[in-house]
Amino acid sequence: MKIQVLGKGCSKCELTEKLIQQTAHQLGVPVELEKVHDMQQIVAMGVMSTPAVAIDGKVVHSGRIPQQEQITAWLTGKEK
Template sequence: MKNIKVLGSGCTKCKTTVTLITQVAEQLGVKIKIEKIEDMTQIMAYGVMSTPAVVIDEQVVHKGSIPSREQIESWIKE
């Protein structure tokens, strides 16, 4: 199971990112644990300055925009 965190302030882009990741995982039949982090101290601890950001198994894999469906699929399939 992949542990995925979406870092962001709770804006529309951040919520869309959570929804997209959840949808792709369901379509691929992959179990994930997804967590939304809105605390700025925690976000800064990852060295992220632009959100939304995606962290998979404690590695920052994306930041600054909504990831594409293809990007999400590649992260989940790994």
């Protein structure tokens, strides 16, 4: 599973990345995590506010730090 954290590298983006890493580790789910800082690429993906998260190329969240329950749902395939 490839997860992209989209944003300019602000503290909210860094926290989003950390939460995803921690949750994936707790669940034992292998993920490939990538940071995307290029604003042209972020806008091309349809994101207007960050932090944003894309899974396998599909934007699943934007505009705020995701809650752990959301991250768990993404990683287990049980999206709410």
